[in-house]
Amino acid sequence: MRTTLIRDQHITVSYDVINGWTVLEIDGEVDIRTHAEIRTAVARLLDQGHRHFVLDLCFVPFLDSMGLSTVVAITKHIRKQEGSLRITCPSAQILKVFRHGGLRGAYEFYDSPQEATSQPPSHDGLAYWPGPPD
Template sequence: MRTTVIRTEDIAASYDVVNGWTVLEVDGEVDIHTRSRIREAVLELLGEGHRHFVLDLCFVPFLDSTGLGTVVAVTKDIRGHEGSLRIACPSARMFRVFEHGGLAEAYEFYDSPQEATRQPPSPDGLARWPRPHG
């Protein structure tokens, strides 16, 4: 059953749990105007015990560098809870934002949420994520 976690005139987000993954479907632009709501939703879900996420971007027409920063911030939050993150449906333009930000290799990208959830989460879900120095 899909549960809505964000609904404003700028953005909506809902989630469902599939095969151990919390699929967070975002509908709207991911930018400076929506970044805090997306992060708050992820933090709330982490607080409820969700650990393994698929960020479903199928209904996101635009993601800019601020949106990329939001993805990085939620990745750090998820990693801090020993979770994992996959990204579904990045458009070619969106994927270029990840490439230009130097993060295309750090994430697992899937063509659909169904493909992303086919296999259950594994302990090395963010294995390619850069490790902190020190």
């Protein structure tokens, strides 16, 4: 059952739990206007015990450097809780932002939430983030 956390004129953030993953669906631009709301939503979910996240960007038409900073900030919070993070539906433009930010290799990208949640979370999660072990 999908639960809406935020709904305003700029963004809608909702989640559902599938196969041990909290699928956080963002509908709207991830930028200076929305970054604080996204961080707050993730913090609330972490406080409720959620640890393993799929960041669903299927309905995100735009993500800028502030949006990338937001992804990094929430990744740090999830990592502190020994959680995991996967990202779905990155458009070519969104992947370009990750690439220019030097973070393309730091995340697991999937084509869909269904693909990202097909296997339950592993216990090592973000242990080696922001990159693979040496």
